[in-house]
Each structure stands twice: as structure tokens, then as C-alpha cells.
Amino acid sequence: MLVKLQLLSSRQSPAIIATMKDPIPRVNLSTGSEFVLVGLSDAPEVRFLLFLLFLIIYLASMAGNITILVAISTDTRLxxxxxxxxxxxxxxxxxxxxxxxxxxxxxxxxxxxVISFPGCMFQLFCLLDVVGTEIFLLVLMAYDRYVAICHPLQYMNIVSLKLCxxxxxxxxxxxFLNSLLHTTLIFTLSFCDSHEIDQYYCDIPPLLALSCSPTYSRELVILTIAGVLGSVAxxxxxxxxxxxxxxxxxxKSPESRHKAFSRCGSHLTVVCLFYGTTICTYVRPSSAYSPTRDRIVSMLYGILTPLLNPLIYSLRNKEVKCALSRVISWVRTALMKQ
Structure with a gap:
């Protein structure tokens, strides 16, 4: 939903292209063709180190979040x-x-x-779906904490598990709907000339940069929807x-204040981390756009944040830590029996 919005101000018009003596042949790459992701290093030694680093981070992220899911699903107190x-x-x-x-x-x-055109569109759709859903989910989590802190006696009546x-x-x-709209706007573009995406995954700004279709109206729609929904959230x-x-x-009680801070501190940390990375990515003038910096921030959000979230909740939440300890003990006992 919140997508990288860079209005392309230096696009050549068809009239100017037509007046060129040797125009570059244009072939529509929108159907049955491929893109090339060029956002990663070509040096073999650097590639191998990056592979090990990202593999370790990815596996650790999967382990942490899956453990949280198992702990919550198996512990009735959660x-x-x-x-x-x-x-x-x-x-x-x-x-x-x-x-x-x-x-x-x-x-x-x-x-x-190489990534195929359908594969690129599917990756774009899934990524926008997850990002948009997380933005709305953080609003729900903030409201849940608001009711728990500000209206504790009415909490169970206001925020039931069914309502949640x-x-x-x-x-x-x-x-899903937000992602469907944005992906449709990109899917209907024609992609000509270069097919190299200056990113390590398919995203809206590099795809807009590759398109030879008029993109101003699409960018305006994306800017309006992302701006309104993102600002409201x-x-x-x-x-x-x-x-x-x-x-x-x-x-009045220091213990009550400490307990309240503990209850909402984890989520507040996640909110700051999420919006900090997204603001650095999206809230900036188009003249300040940098593909290199964009890739770094994208990796911070797309790879490191999913790793940090379970650590934040497990370190700052006693109930989660206790549930995780029980899961780890159960796994250890099961392994010892084998």
C-alpha cells in the first residue's frame, strides 16, 4: 500500500522519439518475457558472503516467528x-x-x-499485499493497547476475540484489495527497451522507470491512494x-506505570521500527531518490525487521518468554526421547 512513489519527470515524449534519426527498436516485453534483477553484486566473493548472511538471517527470522506462532497456539493463556x-x-x-x-x-x-513477467507481477502483488495488511494490522494492535490501558474494566466487552x-x-x-489495485495499474503497462530492474525484487518505482507507457495518471492514482490510506493509518x-x-x-502507582509501559512497549517499538523504515523509503522528494539507498532500506524492512520483531516481543514480554521457554523445553524433551 505504502509504495515507493517517484514521479518520473524526465520521460521522453513519443514526438521526440519519432524525430530521432536512429530510434532504438521498441518491443513490448509485457507478455511472455522476462526481467533481470540487477540490484545485487556481481563479484563472486561478495555474492557468496551475501548469500550466507541473508540465508542465516532468513532462517533465523523463520525460526523466531514460527516459534512465536507455536507458542501462542499451544498456550491457552495466550x-x-x-x-x-x-x-x-x-x-x-x-x-x-x-x-x-x-x-x-x-x-x-x-x-x-531472471524473473518472468508473470512471476514479477505475482511477487509484486504478494509484497504489496503483505505490506498493506501489516499497516492496517498495526492500527488494530494500537487500538487494542489503547482499550487495554485506557479502559481496562471494559476491555473484554469492547475487544472480544471474535471481534478481533x-x-x-x-x-x-x-x-488484498489495495494490492490488487496497485498491481493492476502496473500489469497494464507496456515494458520496452531495457528489462533490467535496479532492485533485488520487483517493485513499483523500477517497473515504472522501465515502462514506455504514459505513467503519470497511474502514478497520481498510486500517490493518492497510498497517501490517504497511509496517512489515516x-x-x-x-x-x-x-x-x-x-x-x-x-x-499514581509506579508499578502500574511500569506494567502499562511493559504491556505496550513491545508494540510501540515495532511501530517505530516499521514506520521509521517506511518513512525513510517513501517520504522524500523524487529528486532525492537513490537506487543504492533504496535497496539498503528495502533490505532493512524486508529482511531485518521480520527478524527483530520476534526478538522484541520475546525480550520485553514475560508471558511470551514463558510460553517460548515451554515450547523450547518441549522440543528439547522430544529430541532427547529420540
Whole structure:
């Protein structure tokens, strides 16, 4: 949903191209063709080191988030709205790197940087779906913490597990529809001349840069939708935490304030991490766009954030730590029996 929005101001018009003496032949690459991902190093020694680094991070991320899912599903004390939403976040953190990292590892190890047009569109759709869903989910998690801190006596009446499940499904549907709209706008473009994507996965800005179709109207639609939905989600999350902070500061007992901070501190850390990376990526003038910096920030969000989220929740949440300890003990006992 929040996508990299760079308005291309230096695109040649068809009239200018027609007046060139030796125009470059244009072939529509939109059907049955391929793209080449060129966002990674070509040096063999660097490729191998990057492969090992990203493989370790990816496996650690998968292990951490899968363990969180297992802990929440097996511990009945965690069957409440807060941890149900956390399980959805862990699922998104499993999907996000899985969409991009395996292809990146293949490119690093086997030097196969080619991705088909349908594969590129599918990767773009899945990535936008996950990002959009996570934005909406963070709003729900912020609202859950707001009710728990500001209206603790009415919490079970306001935020039931059934209501949370319906709202969580709504976030997935909203992310799907948002991704479908954006992907359709890109899918209907024609891609000519160069087919090299200056990124390690398919994303909107490099695809727009490759297109030989008029893109201004599409960019305007993307900018409007992303700006409106992203701003509403961010403001809703911010307002929730303003009320939470005010409620915590009004608590007279230091123990109550510490407990309240502990209950919402993990989610606030995740929100800051998520919006910090996305703001660095999206909130900037088009003249400041840099493919190199863009790739670095993309790796920070798409690879490191899914690894850090389970660490943040497990380190700052006693209930999660206890559940994780029970899961690890159960696994260790099962292995010893074998």
C-alpha cells in the first residue's frame, strides 16, 4: 500500500522519439518475457558472503516467528485478542521475506537473476499485499493497547476475540484489495527497451522507470491512494499512543506505570521500527531518490525487521518468554526421547 512513489519527470515524449534519426527498436516485453534483477553484486566473493548472511538471517527470522506462532497456539493463556493479533504479525513476518529472499538467494548462489513477467507481477502483488495488511494490522494492535490501558474494566466487552478475528480478516481483505489495485495499474503497462530492474525484487518505482507507457495518471492514482490510506493509518496509530501515554502518566502507582509501559512497549517499538523504515523509503522528494539507498532500506524492512520483531516481543514480554521457554523445553524433551 505504502509504495515507493517517484514521479518520473524526465520521460521522453513519443514526438521526440519519432524525430530521432536512429530510434532504438521498441518491443513490448509485457507478455511472455522476462526481467533481470540487477540490484545485487556481481563479484563472486561478495555474492557468496551475501548469500550466507541473508540465508542465516532468513532462517533465523523463520525460526523466531514460527516459534512465536507455536507458542501462542499451544498456550491457552495466550488465547486473547492481543496475542491473536501478534500471531497475525508473526505470520506476516514469515511471508514478507519469503516473497523476496528465496529469489535473491538463487540469484546470489546460481547467478540466475531472471524473473518472468508473470512471476514479477505475482511477487509484486504478494509484497504489496503483505505490506498493506501489516499497516492496517498495526492500527488494530494500537487500538487494542489503547482499550487495554485506557479502559481496562471494559476491555473484554469492547475487544472480544471474535471481534478481533473479524477485524483481522478485514485487514487481510483490505491489503488484498489495495494490492490488487496497485498491481493492476502496473500489469497494464507496456515494458520496452531495457528489462533490467535496479532492485533485488520487483517493485513499483523500477517497473515504472522501465515502462514506455504514459505513467503519470497511474502514478497520481498510486500517490493518492497510498497517501490517504497511509496517512489515516499512521494518524490513527499515533492518536492511540498519545492517549495511552497520557493515561500512563496519570497513573499514581509506579508499578502500574511500569506494567502499562511493559504491556505496550513491545508494540510501540515495532511501530517505530516499521514506520521509521517506511518513512525513510517513501517520504522524500523524487529528486532525492537513490537506487543504492533504496535497496539498503528495502533490505532493512524486508529482511531485518521480520527478524527483530520476534526478538522484541520475546525480550520485553514475560508471558511470551514463558510460553517460548515451554515450547523450547518441549522440543528439547522430544529430541532427547529420540
Amino acid at each position: 488465547h486473547n485478542p492481543m496475542y491473536f493479533l501478534l500471531a497475525n504479525l508473526s505470520l506476516l513476518d514469515i511471508l514478507c521475506p519469503t516473497i523476496t529472499v528465496p529469489k535473491m538467494l538463487e540469484a546470489l548462489l546460481l547467478e540466475n537473476k 478475528a473479524h477485524l483481522a480478516i478485514g485487514t487481510w481483505v483490505a491489503g 499512521f494518524v490513527a496509530t499515533l492518536i492511540s499512543y498519545i492517549y495511552i501515554l497520557l493515561a500512563i502518566l496519570q497513573m
